[in-house]
Amino acid sequence: MQCLCYKSTSHLKVEADFGADPIWCHQCSYNLDISSIPLSNSLKQELNDWVLDFGKWYDWKHEQVIKSKSHWVDKHNQLGEILTEKVKQELSPSFTVTFVPYKH
Structure with a gap:
């Protein structure tokens, strides 16, 4: 997976954003195509x-x-943590994966 770091990334983050895929390069924050x-x-x-x-x-x-x-934000973040754990399981040990919750 290429990102703006111009190399293959091995550290990803799971983060929701409007109109974007949920997987990003952790170093340069490039939105990766899921x-x-x-x-x-x-x-x-x-x-x-x-x-x-x-x-x-x-x-x-x-x-x-x-x-x-506003309580939906907490539910969104809880589900994001669960999904991040699933991503970690599927991508381990090739990738490090971090969850970035929505802060309100």
Whole structure:
């Protein structure tokens, strides 16, 4: 997997962002194409579903978490931790994987 570091990366991070795949280079923060990551199709689908839920609790007009849905942020982060553990299991020992929670 090539990133902006111009070398193959072995340290990845799992992080949700609007309109982006959930796997990033940990060093340069380049968003990696999930199809290039050697993960099972079922885990790729779980990660994609997780990212799609990311915007359901965000108020785009005011650029903040919707107050009545702030508990969804915690659920999002909990699921992100679970998914990161699955990514670690599938990519170990070739990759180090870190989870980056959404901070509100």
